[in-house]
Amino acid sequence: MSFIKRLLFLSVINFLDQNISNFLSEFFIIIPLTFLSYCFYVYRSDKNISALEAFLLGLFFDLISGTYFGLNTIFFCLVAYYLNSNANSFKLFSYLQVCIFFGLSASAYVGFTQLIVNLYNFSYLTLFLSSIVNIIFCFIIAFIAAYFPKSINMKL
């Protein structure tokens, strides 16, 4: 997938993310769809993702999501580095372990972003509920991938 295609794909996910989060915030739940999609993209990619690409994508999402510059960038760079370094190790892990890893990564992302953009109303309830929901969400995606492989088995 070319860089522009990836950018457009992630932008659509980001648009969905912003619309869904408005509804989910009523239930103290945050699912960072953009971040999870980016993790999925890095995880499924055949090649290593460059630091510059992670940085530029992060900056772009900071701009379109209206958050502080650098917020997504830090996480995109960190996750790209970590997944690049451990891409082969991940192949030895079970779906359960991978799902828990991505769910907890999403929770860390939620916690960090809440600390930056919502410090005055930081809520442990939101963090706790989001962690559980994110892990369950990753399980659902893994189940879909296992039972309907064609729907997820896209070439990245």
Place this chain on the structure above:
Amino acid sequence: MARTVPTTGQKLNFLLFLVISILILYLDLSSNNFQNIKNGFKSFKISSYFILKEITIEPLKFLQNRYKTKSSLIKENEILREKLKLSDLNNFITSKENIFSKNKEIYEDKYNFFYDVAKLRSINPNMFKCCDKHRMQIEVIAKDKTDNIEKFVFNKIGIIGQIIHQNKYSEVLLLTDTSHSLPIKSESDNFFCNARGSGREGYIICKYNPLVWSEEIIKNQIFYTSGMGGIYPKDIEVGHVTNIEVVNSIEQSLLIKLNASPLDSNIFGVLKN
């Protein structure tokens, strides 16, 4: 196919971009250096949205309406609705029950009370419902281009916030933004306080020392603007107390529910004075 482990050079690249990202985040948090880029992008987004709507949806709507017998009625209805919103705003200035009625200076001088009409252009409901930063973009419809910075914005129910940036569209700092501070007072004029935005939809928080301000505050007590600070006029009803929390012996906190919400209408007034 197995992926290669990043080389030392690639690792250094990641470290470099990580440090740059942290620096950018620190700069953005501590200064307003990136505000122009953000505002420029917001303006671009809003303009593109309207242009695209004008090019794609509006012609289709026009065609659809053309073949409908009710098309003229729909148009008329839209115009009337727009006029109704404007007349709502005009009426509440001259009505006796408007938010300014307690302020004698404004009320007696009501025919010289000038304001511009503004239309809502963008508000991020995600940020408004969750986060500390509560802003909205409005377009001030005025014949003469005046400086609207620090002018206060209201709707037909009450005060909404103040303009902090002006470009093609004006950025409004809402009362609920955590960086906003609103000087308020009780009806008896014996209690004054600076109420900060809570970061929550519809609430502001006033912290005070009960040893300094002896007046007893009760639930549902109404608060007004004190006029201090020079942005908001005096004696405008802001909201009522919903919760009183005793933090410690020298600090109490009042949670005040605001009367007006920016989501109530698309039309606003911007005080010219």
